[in-house]
Amino acid sequence: MPAQAPISRDVARQAAHWLVLMHEQPLSAAQQLACTRWRAADPEHERAWQRVQHVQQQLGGLPPSVALGTLNRERRQALMALLVLAAMAPAGYLGYRAGIQQGWMADYRTAVGERHQLTLADGSRVNLNTDSAIDVRFDAGQRLIRLVRGEIVITTGADAARRPLRVVSEQGVMEPLGTRFSVRQLDGITRLSVLQGRVRATPTHAASQVVTAGEQLNFSAASFGPVRPASELATRWTQGQLVAEDLPLRDFLQELTRYRAGRLHCEDSVAGLRISGGFQLDNTDAILAALPTTLPVKVSYRTRYWVTVSQA
Known part of the structure; x- marks a missing residue:
């Protein structure tokens, strides 16, 4: 049968189930055996399995929350739908994949015209501007906020465990040093505006630079733009x-x-x-x-x- 031929929805769901289960937690010996037997029971099963595996590779691996076993119900359903589409017809998931990359599965997101403020576990306050999305990962070693899309203003909290707070954009990492600052994801560029304190910005392929209160700059993955004045008025969208x-x-x-x-x-x-x-x-x-x-x-x-x- 041609490799691109459609696969039934039932078989696609079974393949997606096994992949999600595998990344949520280590499979027991019995589960591993059951998965192996399922794949060997029918050529269609193996073909579906190869398709969902291929999607995983194209996405650069499943979202970290899957591997950590913290996927909530909404995001689980979205991921399952993606994998089912991929198994049924490889071209069918392309639009859905684009949506994921734009933040549909992010931990927190806002629609066009919507704004939202949240307080994180360490007391840090994050304001999300219109059409924005972030992922939040706190562990023993760091507090990580990933800006998937849009713009945020962060007022840092005092972490009792003294874990560094890091904000990741497409172009690099920003580490605030007790501060209030905004980050906006533009096309191929990150815009950092520091309103209080200091922020160390490190592009993916360049040395770091410390940006101080009242300064704003854009940076790509390889270089910094000129330093310009930062204005509080630019963050009045929070009000x-x-x-x-x-x-x-x-x-x-x-x-x-x-x-x-x-x-x-x-x-x-x-x-x-x-x-x-x-x-x-x-x-x-x-x-x-x-x-x-x-x-x-x-x-x-x-x-x-x-x-x-x-x-x-």
């Missing part, structure tokens, strides 16, 4: 505000787009207009409605999710 200081209208609308679903287009004729002020993020339609009162623009709605800002 439900978007603050603009003489910002080009195009840049302002790009920021606003983060907080609302759909398409928000700025025509070139008005892109360079400057805007200042504080705007309440809980009502982005009201922000758009207010633009023509301060700028020579008009706001046109093709639908609720397709908006254009153009010259009045």
